[in-house]
Amino acid sequence: MGADLVLAASIVLTAHIGISIHQVSHLGSLVWAPTGISLAALTLWGTRLWPGVALGVVITVLTFGFSLPVALIVAGCNTLEAFLGALLLRRLGFRPAMGRVYDVVILLGVAIVTTLFATMLVTETLVAIGVIEPETAPTFRAIVSWGHLSAILLVSPVMFTHVARKQLRDLERPNSLEPIAMCICIAATIVVVFGGWLPDWLPGSNTPYYVLPVLLWTAVRFGPRYASLASLVTCGMALLYASLERGPFMTLTDLQSFIWLSSITTLTIAALAFDRLCAVRRRSAILHSALDAIVTTDEAGRLVELNPAAEQLFGLHEPDVLGKDLAPFVIPPGEDERHRSLRAYLHENDETIIGKRLRAQAMRSNGTQFPAEIAITRLVDQGEVLVVGFVRDRTPEVLAERALLRAQDDLERKVDERTALLVATNRELEDSETLMREAEELAQLGSFELDLRSRVAKFSYELYRILGRDPRAPQLTFQEAMELVEPGDRGRVRAVADHAVKQRSELGLQIRVMRADRSLRTLQVQGRVLVDDEGRPTRIVGCAQDVTDRVRAEEWSKRFFDLVESSEDAIIGFTLAGTIESWNAAAAKLFGLSASAAIGAPSTILVPENQARVLEDTIRRVAGGQRIAHHELVHRRQDGTEFDAWVTTSAIIDPEGHVVGISEVLRDLTPMKRVEQELRTSLREKDALLREVHHRVKNNLQVISSLLRLQVAAQPNEASKQSLLDSQSRIQSMALVHELLYQSKDFAHLEIG
Template sequence: MQTGSGRGQKPFLAKPNSGPTGRTRPPRLLIFRRPAAVESRSMAWKQAARSIGCAYQSAWHLLSALDLLPSNRGVKDMGQLWTVARTAAAILLLTSLYFVAGKLGLRLAFTNASASTVWPSTGIALAALLLLGYRVWPGIFAGAFLVNLTTTGSLQTTLGIALGNTLEGLTGAYFVNRFAHGRHTFDRASDVFMFAGLAGMVSTAISATCGVISLSLGGYAEWADFRSIWLTWWLGDAGGALLITPVLLLWALNPRVDWPRDQAIEAPLLLLTLVAVGQAVFGGWLSDAMTPYPLAYLCVPVLAWAAFRFGPRETATVSLLLAGLAAWGTLRGHGPFVGHTQDESLILLQTFMVLTAAITLALATIVADRRRAAAMRAQLAAIVESSDDAIISKTLAGNILSWNIAAERIFGYAADEVIGRPAALLIPPDRLNEEPAILRHLTRGERIEHFETVRQRKDGTLLDASLMISPIKDAEGAIIGVSTIVRDISERKRAEKTLEDTNRELVARIQDLEHQSCQIMLLSQLGELLQSCHTIEEVYAIIGTFAPQLFPDEPGFLGIMSESGHLVEAAVTWHSPLASKTDFQLDECWALRQARLHAVGETRAGPFCQHLDRPFPLGYLCVPIMAESETLGLLYVQSNRHAPTRAVRHTDLSDSSTQRMAQAMAQHIALAIANLKLRAVLRAQAIRDPLTGLFNRRYLTELLELELRRAQRSRYSVGVVMLDIDHFKRVNDTFGHQAGDMLLREFAALLNTNCRGGDIVARFGGEEFVLVLPSASLEDAARRAETLRKAAGDLQLVRDHQTLGPVTVSLGVAVFPNHGTTGEALIQAADSALYQAKQRGRNQVVSVESS
């Protein structure tokens, strides 16, 4: 629209404003400033514009109060802009359709120019609101306004009628959305009747009431004709809602024609039959003389055909086509509903068609619902029959009602063998006590899932089963039966058992490996400690510590060979009771006889050793302890009869790994004992004189220094006596060196005999000896020396029947710390005294002070 100056006019609707309460205000209606040429128009146009503005604002506030308006947050992005554009296009399209349908409907207005018994615009408006939402209401208002503006009447009546038509559509859509599942209202028969009552009867009364009142107030209808005009208006809107809305809504929701082959052939036949019946009833094919007869009932089979063979969509379409044929024939004066006037005829026809369409549509919905239910039942039956699980239903009393193919395969019973019989025949006698507990859960409405138990086949064999038990309820929620799904889990149980056995074996192997690893570690520690032992007692102590760890439940002992080499004596024992003697002859043991391991397992195969006590143990090991082909002892280990109750783990003595461990332990012990013996020999060679067995001079020096340090700390004296055999060279020269060696050995034995435990006796060199006397004063040392001198004089030596003559010795005595604080000083002092004794004639004792 252009102004006089050429500038474009502002939009008719301004942007909505927000009121003080936060609610959206209606967009302001801007009254355009008219060019000068238009200013002289009638004041009626200004009054009309003000009326339009008031009506618009009233409608806006009403719809806002009903929350039928979208929130106004502005267009923020292209997506919202596109939504607004689509909504505007939908509103324009709805306006156009409403206008065209309304103009066609008003061509059949006979009682009043604004009231028609055929008003398809109501069906279009209601379908648009259900499909597109409340936001397209301006299209209804604009279409109704334009239809009535171009018809007789004033602007005020036009606004009233348009407002009534808009409220009719919005109210009907709200009722359907609220109480009849909205656009899916034709899926259930109850919703169809709700749609017919609320949208077809109640909401249409709003439009009829507003329209007739507006016409009566505007002077375009007499108040005396109010009822007839209202009825005509109401029936026209109801017919539009019940005939047009289902067709538009159902085809919009499911536009695809996917009839099966038989329906594709049947549909044209239905259409031809519809046309034929329509012409016969309403087209005048039959004689008008038959008009008094109820020919309208001939339409019912055609509608029932559509309802039973097709669906609600096709049934609604057939009803609409039949209504069109009926209206066309009735207006031409044919059919059972022809009255005195055309308006009367259309009212009768519309009443018949509205009721027939509603009932037929409900029937089609029921048929479709049952068809869906039958398909679902067939699908469920197919699922039940194709299931690999047994699906069984039974009464609360326990009698079987249904039995699928999988149940026949699992249990071995045919359906006719078990239906009607108690389900207890599937339960082993020892499992019947499970049923009361299951029934208690079911009576409380609870499901039982994955209940693993045992069931019985027809042949009496048992199977592992997993049950899923559910209560069966009727429409009121009462429990009327039980549904049980039985899954054969025998294979799974066998697999689980195999897996458990494998896991158990694996755990046992791991434990064996851990045990062997622990044994290897203990054997390694045992070997290290045994190699560090200095005495046999330390060896025994270590064996006593480690043997119970290596054999935690098996008693045993370590036997050592006696010096004679014929007797085994137990040195270390562990656990009890022992089934063997602890000291026995060597030939009583097979292991010592054969010089190799001898084992008797729990099978008790093999000869038993003679050193065993009765009753014989379940199994035992005898391992000889040998080094360099020399038998040093015996390692004995036996099974414990009480081991399985005393310990978690029981060692199998017949196992090769156990025997290898025992042999390794015996080798460690043999090596330790052999090393001790070798070490003793080497030590003796290092510190002993090989001829006399006394300490040698080097070791004497070490011992003397050690004793002097102790004496210095403890403040006691130490006596040192040096002895020399008189005329020893003459013995060698007269009797030979062997006689001299015999004299030295005998004299050494004499010294050992006359010494105390703490004294130190050593061969100093040749025929010289040294005696160290701890805690001895000079007088004590001299007295001890004199005793030795006399004892030597009593010594009688005979070789080859020749007496070696009297043995005399000379002795020198010194004392720490009087005569020296070091070993060297003391020996030198004692040697000086010895020299004085020899100078004075030998065979005497001389101390340092006396010298």
């Protein structure tokens, strides 16, 4: 708010000053300063100050005796003019320092466009409301336009350059006596020219343009800030003298033309001088900050300029060699061709050295030589041909090249070594891969990787072989991999995998898979879940081993164990040293000794002391590969009772044919012995009874034979006698057969005569 009020006050004050000095209409002066102040203020401090512009113009117009509507119309047009001008200047890259001709041209162009637009708008509006007569409108428009343009060219540059003075301070000369002399000359010139003190014999003594040399001097020597100030003072004094009806201005047009030409010329020359001064300063800064030596000579080879890097490189002091032939100072002796005149050398070798890089030996002031890289260019400065050489010390580069060559040799040697090592490593890697594949094949172990993001399963070669699939086939998806699992195991696989992923833990399970040939294989799967840096699971990696044979062996082992455990015979396993290592339930029942107590005990606890040597000898012979026939051996129970046992001792042989243990099958003969004894007793009794029967049969047959003999003697008839004799013979035959049968030990076979 404070800035708006200050701006409004400035507009009111400068408007009244302008009207008081030179009023050309009721609403303007020859230089309408508020326009220049408004444009500069909105450009420098932002368009947000437009209320201050509007307020100042409204107050100014009201103080001139116009109505409020007229004041608002004029204020709106002037504010719009300043607002649009500020926007255009900012958009077009205008710099307030006005150190470029571009800035002067942009300011002039924006001033013309915005002024013509605003004056046309305000004129037409005032004509429409009857404030201005239509026939006076062109004159009013011209007067207002000239006043606004003059203010922008005189007042705005002063504000721009003084606000941006920090950018101009280093390039101006405010601390010398020259500014004082300039001020005196400007004042004297204004008094002489505008006061009519020029002598009549001087050509154009009635022209105001004799002040231009002083303005141009200010522009060239002091830059845009002082040039704009000098132009404002000069044109202001011209207005003052014109208002007093003095000076060389015959008409108002002469005064306006002078203001325009002097201000534009002064600002343009100041921008050119400032730009050239900046270029000189940049060139000087480049020369002094350049790392390479820069040597400038004329065509004759005489030194014109050395930069600090050249002084340091050659060990020379510029004042000592300035204007002298440079060749003896920088070219080593003995190189006659290079000692010739630089003019002749350049003339003869113009196409070979100008604009190209040369490599040669150079010399310092102390006589030491060094390798240098030289680039030579030729330029014309104010009609004088100059030769500029850029010299760079190549000593670090040469040393670096030598070091690089050594490094290259070392690198090539190391590359050869590493190549040989790499070849050997690749060979070892191939061998390792081959061994790994063979090991996996022997162990029937394959690896896998499940990508949880892409849902792709990767299998190793051996796992493909276990599954009966082609390793060159496309990778399987997770769903395709699950289809290889036996349907009854799929739910369990998903549950275990989901639990492992959720807990970020390891997993292990046994599954059945269907091979391509429709055969079932049992796999033991072990794996773990891998996570990324944020702890999110990304993959499941692990291995799968074909345990089909082991599972079958375990099943057969379990069946064999059940068979052994359910056997009624005692089955005992011994080590080759005779230590008990297996003990079935029948053995525990037979000996009254539990398996935990028996296993690990010596075999001699199973027999009486007098039979221990027999058992040890049997075990030793079987371990040595001998076959032992079934035999009986007395054994002893835990309670000390002895019993006869039918023993079968055999060797336990591994797949390689080695004896790894002894097995013994025992059957208690006590019940059998008891039955055998009973049978023997029964047989003895039956034998005695049979002998008695045989004896009685024999006696009976003898009695019958005797009776028949008596009957033969009593028979008178020969036929009857013969019949009785035949019967007697038959009876005797039967007695003989019975005797043979009685005396025979084998009733199944009987030999007769």
